[in-house]
Amino acid sequence: MFLADVMDYREAARRRLPRFLFDYIDGGAFAETTLRDNIDRLQAVRLRQRVLTGADSVSLEANLLGRKMAMPVALGPVGMAGLNARRGEVQAAAAAEAAGVPFCLSTVGACTLEEVAAGVSTSPWFQLYVIRDRGFMREMIARALAVGCDTLFLTVDMPAPGPRYRDKRSGLSGGSGLARRISRLTQAAARPAWAWDVGLLGGPHTIGHVASALGAAAGIDDYWAWMARNFDASVTWDDAEEIRALWPGRMVIKGVLDVEDAREAARRGFDGLVVSNHGGRQLDGTLASIDALGPIARAVGDQMTVLMDGGVRSGLDVLRALACGADGVLLGRAWVYGLGAGGQRGVAEVLALIEAEMRVAMTLLGVERIDQVGPNLLVPRGAAAEET
Numbered sequence: 257m258f259l260a261d262v263m264d265y266r267e268a269a270r271r272r273l274p275r276f277l278f279d280y281i282d283g284g285a286f287a288e289t290t291l292r293d294n295i296d297r298l299q300a301v302r303l304r305q306r307v308l309t310g311a312d313s314v315s316l317e318a319n320l321l322g323r324k325m326a327m328p329v330a331l332g333p334v335g336m337a338g339l340n341a342r343r344g345e346v347q348a349a350a351a352a353e354a355a356g357v358p359f360c361l362s363t364v365g366a367c368t369l370e371e372v373a374a375g376v377s378t379s380p381w382f383q384l385y386v387i388r389d390r391g392f393m394r395e396m397i398a399r400a401l402a403v404g405c406d407t408l409f410l411t412v413d414m415p416a417p418g419p420r421y422r423d424k425r426s427g428l429s430g431g432s433g434l435a436r437r438i439s440r441l442t443q444a445a446a447r448p449a450w451a452w453d454v455g456l457l458g459g460p461h462t463i464g465h466v467a468s469a470l471g472a473a474a475g476i477d478d479y480w481a482w483m484a485r486n487f488d489a490s491v492t493w494d495d496a497e498e499i500r501a502l503w504p505g506r507m508v509i510k511g512v513l514d515v516e517d518a519r520e521a522a523r524r525g526f527d528g529l530v531v532s533n534h535g536g537r538q539l540d541g542t543l544a545s546i547d548a549l550g551p552i553a554r555a556v557g558d559q560m561t562v563l564m565d566g567g568v569r570s571g572l573d574v575l576r577a578l579a580c581g582a583d584g585v586l587l588g589r590a591w592v593y594g595l596g597a598g599g600q601r602g603v604a605e606v607l608a609l610i611e612a613e614m615r616v617a618m619t620l621l622g623v624e625r626i627d628q629v630g631p632n633l634l635v636p637r638g639a640a641a642e643e644t
């Protein structure tokens with residue numbers, strides 16, 4: 257199969273991964289309405305084609321959260337991503353570093369901060385969940401600092417995990433019975449390339465940082481039970497500020513959709529936020545990220561860095577998000593499809609594709625620098641209708 261766009265990497269990942277892993281990446285919560293909306297609403301953003309602008313020396317360079325990057329794109333935190341290829345987060349971080357963009361490791365990655373940091377020379381960003389076990393959280397913060405991490409993403413849209421029915425159907429979650437274990441083994445056996453690369457050679461098969469908290473009982477079912485015990489719905493803005501006090505670097509609130517919440521994050525002095533609905537994996541039927549972005553960027557964009565994620569599947573989508581007010585974009589599934597399809601090479605190819613698509617789109621938009629991309633590039637609402 258020749259791979260042209262990110263959705264081809266999705267298909268290649270589907271063919272290579274056991275069903276329970278592909279469905280875990282690909283799926284969303286409840287009826288997956290928001291997952292679909294994220295993509296559809298983003299692709300509905302209409303940009304102004306300009307001609308004869310002489311835009312032939314395009315630069316994608318950007319500076320976000322104190323870091324110079326090749327383009328305003330980073331690999332967002334994805335739990336268990338490392339199971340998609342052997343020691344997957346290490347491979348993804350290496351691809352990100354080579355492409356000149358940051359990699360953000362999830363609290364629940366398969367690889368630890370130390371393992372990822374040892375594989376690259378630029379420290380990863382780190383994403384923290386608010387966990388009932390505050391000792392675990394403090395330990396995570398200390399470990400992130402020890403490997404030189406300068407930016408912490410506090411994910412706040414998961415006070416409780418959203419119900420993901422594909423995971424129940426595939427046998428990834430929903431109980432610890434023998435039938436589910438046999439089903440997962442059967443699914444793995446049906447994907448020999450993955451079974452060899454990850455199943456046989458890719459151990460330990462643990463959720464990196466959580467392994468020490470789980471002790472001897474470190475299987476996937478134990479992990480779900482730990483998640484259910486530890487996600488903390490009692491968390492407030494004051495708790496977020498307490499975490500801020502422990503973190504000397506930059507801190508970004510991830511998972512904001514409401515303007516009032518964005519204003520609160522700005523009032524409390526956080527450095528940035530990510531407009532996000534967790535890729536449609538939490539509250540189904542809420543706003544698509546792109547629809548939440550504009551009002552938030554207008555409200556707080558002059559006080560903090562505004563990132564966005566959800567539904568980004570091309571370099572053109574990145575520009576759509578920037579035109580709607582984002583300073584930068586996190587990739588979620590897009591990079592994990594690359595990892596599942598072809599490990600480090602797959603992630604590198606996805607990033608090269610996004611970069612190439614951004615370059616072409618900027619030429620067609622008639623702009624040469626990222627700071628020229630903003631609402632000025634949006635087709636005014638109603639314009640298409642007026643002219644027909």
Ligand SMILES: Cc1cc2nc3c(=O)[nH]c(=O)nc-3n(C[C@H](O)[C@H](O)[C@H](O)COP(=O)(O)O)c2cc1C
Nearest residue numbers: 281332333334335362411534535565566567588589
């Ligand atoms: C399989 C999967 C696991 C995820 N795990 C995490 C996580 O551990 N922490 C987090 O903050 N966000 C997590 N996210 C959300 C992503 O960071 C991001 O918000 C989302 O994937 C963006 O949507 P997109 O995949 O449509 O681009 C996860 C997303 C996926 C698809």
